[in-house]
Amino acid sequence: MRTVLDKLYFFSGALSGLCIVAICAVILARVVGRWFSIEIPSSDDFAGFLLAAASFLGLAYTFRSGDHIRVNLFISRLPASLNRWIERFILIIGSILIIYLTWQIALLALESHEYNDLSSGYIPVPLWIVQLPLAIGMVTFSIAILDQIFCHLFFGQMLPKSEEEALADSQQIDITTPDSLNTERQ
Amino acid sequence: MNEMMIGFILLCILFALLASGFWVAFTLIAVSIAGMVLIGNDNFGLLFGTSTWASVSDWSLAALPLFIWMGEILFRSNLSKDLFKGLTPWLSRVPGKLLHVNILSCGIFAAVSGSSAATAATIGKMTLPELKRQGYDDKMAIATLAGSGTLGLLIPPSIILIVYGVAAEVSIGRLFMAGALPGIMLVILFMGYTAFWSYRHANKTPQTEKIYTWPEKFSSLLRLIPIGTLIFFIIGSIYAGLTTPTEAAAFGVVGSLILAATSRSLSISTFIDSLMGAVKTSCMIIFILVGAAFLTMAMGFIGIPRMLAENIALLELSPYMLLFILTIMFIILGCFLDGISVVVLTTSIVLPMVMEAGIDPLWFGIYIVLVVEMSQITPPVGFNLFVIQSLTGRNILFVAKAALPFFFLLLAAVLIVTIFPQIVTWLPHTMSRG
DSSP states (O other): OHHHHHHHHHHHHHHHHHHHHHHHHHHHHHHHHHHTTOOOTTHHHHHHHHHHHHHHHTHHHHHHTTOSOBOOTTGGGSOHHHHHHHHHHHHHHHHHHHHHHHHHHHHHHHHHHHTTOBOSSSSOOBHHHHHHHHHHHHHHHHHHHHHHHHHHHHHOOOOOOOHHHHHHTSOOOOOSSTTHHHHHHO | OOHHHHHHHHHHHHHHHHHTTOBHHHHHHHHHHHHHHHTTOOOHHHHHHHHHHHHHSOGGGGHHHHHHHHHHHHHTTTHHHHHHHHHGGGGTTSTTTHHHHHHHHHHHHHHHHOOHHHHHHHHHHHHHHHHHHHTOOHHHHHHHHHHHHGGGGTSSSOHHHHHHHHHHTOOHHHHHHHHHHHHHHHHHHHHHHHHHHHHHTGGGSOOOSOOOOHHHHHHHHHHHHHHHHHHHHHHHHHHTTSSOHHHHHHHHHHHHHHHHHHTTOOOHHHHHHHHHHHHHHHHHHHHHHHHHHHHHHHHHHHTHHHHHHHHHHHHTOOHHHHHHHHHHHHHHHHTTSOHHHHHHHHHHHTHHHHHHTTOOHHHHHHHHHHHHHHHHTSSSSOHHHHHHHHHHOOOHHHHHHHHHHHHHHHHHHHHHHHHOTHHHHHHHHTOSOO
16 A cells, blocks of 8 residues: 555656656747747647646655645754644644645536636647646645555654755765865765 | 734734644645635635636746756756866965855856755865865855855746746746846855955965966866856846747756766666656745735735735835835744745735835845845754754854854845845846847
8 A cells, every 4th residue: 555655646746747848848849940930839838738737746746755845943843742743733734725625626627627618829728638637636635645644643654854854964074084075076 | 804903813824834834835825715714705715726727827937847957957967066176276366265166166056956955065065075174264164155055046047036926927037137137246245255354364264275277277167168058048048038938948958968968977867866856846836836826816805915005105114114124024034934935925915015115026026035045044944054054063053153244245235236226127128028
């Protein structure tokens, strides 16, 4: 179960990465096309849709890596047991909020489907198709936060630290020995 | 219930949630929902959907993940080493020598990598041991590292300026140009101070170990040409109106991939790492922007920004007085919040008031980034300080005290751009389009 979930987050994050690559490709095609006076139709719309998909598909992966910014300046100074209870508290509020927002984003896509809304660009695209990745991203995000609550309650797993926090906890470099530069560069 | 009362309740909720470690993006959304409930508007779910879709499907925001990815690629290349080796021969005769290498390589590395904490860590790991070995003053080595890590926030391409541009609806291209001259001015201020300090404390800076010959200098220049070309191309093409910032970002990604490939630091694993790093950072920032867009909408419904603007108009403050008060407020806020959160809270709540007072939103963007830079090197929150603290094993107060002169230099920069706003506005006004 653990590996299935982790794969789900990574897979969704990897899709988000592919969307970023695709944005880059669409925009390059647009500029190169312009040099040869070829207009790539609706390229800015498509870049926007891909951006929306990229932003939401990666949410769960980002959450599990601890990269969504939070201020843990105050609570990290508290005694460990109190800190644990506060983390549980914010996780529960957070999950209620995220599940509610997931519902709203899904509703957005459903309504676009119901009213057959089309995008307003040169090539009209049914909006529900490009809004679907947002809903999928939010559903994965909800799963990730519920997963986190479960691990927190039953296995005492604390919230992960972000890369920057990890950087701040990184090893002290040895600057006392004269040849430290050489060891550093190896 | 009047707006003042609602505003006060929301402010309490905001700080309570933030202080208990609630995610910033979630906090912005929760506060917006609370505000909508307080004014009895029960349409917030639908409004969240539409405001979110409008804010994330905007293609000008696509510059954000692309510039972040470019930075992640360069961060994993040999750029830091190239900067160090390329700059050292050229600065060996300036008073302060290697300290300037610290400033310039941090400035350039931070500009392209977009993270000042990562910059301080990467450059610091390389320069700190060398500075120590040659006998430079500890305090100054730490101070230049902490101070110049913040330069990347202002020098284009800057992630935080994209965030401001999107949230405040100001052209990103113009913001980049507006940041260029103040960025150069800051570099001059930092280097000037360092040269002056080294001149006064000649006993604390070691004698030049090595005299570099001209051929050596030119061969070292070769290391700087690729990155120099990349930055020049990005800024130049935006300035000349050849590309939009988003298009320049796509070329930046291609350029940095070529740069990494030619320096043999590109492999499949670094490629994937850089892409997944970009996913994490851009998802985090864009979700904050989603929260900010919703907060701006909710605030508009409640009428708090309008109320603030009207009250400020009644007080008849001069713009200078208003800026003075805002600066103090931002410095305090910046002690607890990261830069991006400070920027989005500002654009949602105080921007209408600032525009009411006749302040140019383009100029205000540069002003707020300068203030955010100051908060990066003030305790208790300031990732630069934490990173340097762990690198050197010095206590955080020592690091903060060492960085204090650079805090005042940033304050001086705020003062200079307030008195001479042309430093900010001149370059964007000469742009061909944008």
